Amino acid sequence: MQGEGLLRVTGDDGERTDAARNRRLLLDAAAEIVATCGAERLTTDAVARRAGVGKGTVFRRFGSRAGLMHALADEAGREFQQAFMSGPPPLGPGAPPLERLIAFGEASIARMRLDGQILRATEQQGGPDLEHPTQRLVRLHLAILLRGIGASDPEVGAYHLAAVLNAGLLLHLQDDRGMSVERLTASWAALVSALAA
Amino acid sequence: MQGEGLLRVTGDDGERTDAARNRRLLLDAAAEIVATCGAERLTTDAVARRAGVGKGTVFRRFGSRAGLMHALADEAGREFQQAFMSGPPPLGPGAPPLERLIAFGEASIARMRLDGQILRATEQQGGPDLEHPTQRLVRLHLAILLRGIGASDPEVGAYHLAAVLNAGLLLHLQDDRGMSVERLTASWAALVSALAA
DNA sequence: GAATAAAACGGACCGTGGTCCGCTTGACCC
DNA sequence: GGGTCAAGCGGACCACGGTCCGTTTTATTC
Numbered sequence: 001m002q003g004e005g006l007l008r009v010t011g012d013d014g015e016r017t018d019a020a021r022n023r024r025l026l027l028d029a030a031a032e033i034v035a036t037c038g039a040e041r042l043t044t045d046a047v048a049r050r051a052g053v054g055k056g057t058v059f060r061r062f063g064s065r066a067g068l069m070h071a072l073a074d075e076a077g078r079e080f081q082q083a084f085m086s087g088p089p090p091l092g093p094g095a096p097p098l099e100r101l102i103a104f105g106e107a108s109i110a111r112m113r114l115d116g117q118i119l120r121a122t123e124q125q126g127g128p129d130l131e132h133p134t135q136r137l138v139r140l141h142l143a144i145l146l147r148g149i150g151a152s153d154p155e156v157g158a159y160h161l162a163a164v165l166n167a168g169l170l171l172h173l174q175d176d177r178g179m180s181v182e183r184l185t186a187s188w189a190a191l192v193s194a195l196a197a
Numbered sequence: 198m199q200g201e202g203l204l205r206v207t208g209d210d211g212e213r214t215d216a217a218r219n220r221r222l223l224l225d226a227a228a229e230i231v232a233t234c235g236a237e238r239l240t241t242d243a244v245a246r247r248a249g250v251g252k253g254t255v256f257r258r259f260g261s262r263a264g265l266m267h268a269l270a271d272e273a274g275r276e277f278q279q280a281f282m283s284g285p286p287p288l289g290p291g292a293p294p295l296e297r298l299i300a301f302g303e304a305s306i307a308r309m310r311l312d313g314q315i316l317r318a319t320e321q322q323g324g325p326d327l328e329h330p331t332q333r334l335v336r337l338h339l340a341i342l343l344r345g346i347g348a349s350d351p352e353v354g355a356y357h358l359a360a361v362l363n364a365g366l367l368l369h370l371q372d373d374r375g376m377s378v379e380r381l382t383a384s385w386a387a388l389v390s391a392l393a394a
Numbered sequence: 395g396a397a398t399a400a401a402a403c404g405g406a407c408c409g410t411g412g413t414c415c416g417c418t419t420g421a422c423c424c
Numbered sequence: 425g426g427g428t429c430a431a432g433c434g435g436a437c438c439a440c441g442g443t444c445c446g447t448t449t450t451a452t453t454c
Contacts, residue, residue: 016401016402016449016450016451017450017451018401018402018450019402019403019450022402022403043440043441044440045439045441048404053403054403054404054405055405055441055442056402056403056404056405056442056443056444057402057403057404058442059441060403064442065440065441123324124322124323124324125321125322125323125441126321126322127317127320127321128365130369131373151387152383152384153380153383153384153387156370156376156380157387157388159366160384160388163360163361163363164357164361168324168325169360173353176328179353183350183353184353186349186350187349187350187353190348190350191357194392195388197391212431213419213420213421213430213431213432215431215432215433216420216431216432216433219432219433240409240410240411241411241412242409242410242411245434250433251433251434252434252435253412253414253415253432253435254434255412256413257431257432257433260412261411262412322411395454396453396454397452397453397454398452398454399451400449400450400451401448401451402447402448402449402450403446403447403448404445404447404448405445406443406444406445407442407443407444407445408441408442408443408444409440409443410439410441410442411440411441412438412439412440413436413437413438414436414437414438415435415436416434417432417433417434418431418433419430419431419432419433420429420430420431420432421429421430421431422427422428422429422430423427423428424425424426424427
């Protein structure tokens with residue numbers, strides 16, 4: 001078909017076509033199950049069955065249940081990611097760092113209503129994978145903004161802020177403790193404003 | 198022995214003597230296994246076997262593996278709890294709130310070397326139980342100190358600070374990212390100092 | 395098209411957390 | 425002591441995440 005010669009690589013990302021097809025199948029199946037039964041009730045067997053593939057394939061593609069959840073979360077969060085990386089201010093570039101920080105927290109909190117369930121599922125079981133590419137990207141972003149407001153040690157500060165915005169906490173405060181979005185965003189704003197010395 | 202009459206309660210906490218004995222047996226067995234193989238490798242079967250009781254008893258007493266870990270962590274942390282509740286300043290009462298906050302973070306970070314493993318184990322699997330009595334006590338303490346330094350919304354602030362001090366994060370930063378205790382305590386101090394407007 | 399080897403597949407299998415239920419034990423009353 | 429009954433016990437059992445390995449598919453070369 002395309003004759004490369006040395007590498008046995010073929011798909012777009014070096015993924016065989018059947019592999020790519022199954023990945024989509026699995027992702028779609030997983031999304032449906034989450035939509036139907038909730039992220040908690042998603043089992044790897046069910047995903048495999050629904051996608052019409054073997055269970056081994058789930059783990060070959062995603063490594064673990066958490067990996068599958070991560071992939072799902074990344075798909076859901078791509079829009080958000082683009083918004084804070086290159087969208088319009090104040091979330092995207094153009095606004096002063098403190099405003100962007102505040103907007104980032106607001107957006108994160110607002111996002112929970114939509115895909116908080118999936119996000120929380122990625123955090124559970126073995127603790128959040130703090131070095132997952134998406135997490136790193138978020139922290140890099142936060143670190144840059146922290147540096148922009150003159151915070152000391154932006155790297156550790158980014159870990160702190162990311163911890164404050166984790167889905168498990170945010171959902172708990174909203175759903176179990178009945179705290180309003182306004183209150184949470186206000187607290188976030190107070191926090192980051194204080195950091196801008 | 199003591200003839201009560203109506204209630205069938207007997208032990209100190211309304212626990213039958215065999216139940217109390219088995220709880221100790223299980224706690225000791227668990228502590229030994231953690232010391233030997235690490236908290237990650239602790240299985241409920243192994244604890245039951247080592248304690249010489251049935252597996253069902255583990256779950257009757259502690260509800261879940263996480264519950265057992267919590268009980269273990271609470272035993273290990275009793276000293277720390279007394280230290281910040283009624284020990285000498287600056288950790289205990291007597292010092293100004295900001296200093297107590299800083300000391301609390303320092304002590305929490307230092308504590309990781311000793312029982313971080315157990316603490317992390319309590320956080321994993323199903324996410325940390327934010328409403329566990331111990332967690333609530335910590336947050337209550339933090340909230341009081343936050344109020345003392347004039348922070349806005351001490352209640353939410355306490356959740357924030359507790360999230361920053363969670364064992365999974367602290368151990369990750371120290372062990373996987375090679376950050377020094379000094380750096381982490383400095384970041385913590387910077388954070389709470391900023392909050393004291 | 396035939397040959398080939400790497401990649402992917404699938405589902406039996408395993409370990410572990412958690413449940414269930416018939417049996418035992420301990421506390422209390424007489 | 426003997427009777428009672430709730431509390432406790434134990435281990436077979438189940439569900440689910442994750443592994444393993446023999447089989448199938450895919451891409452590529454000739």
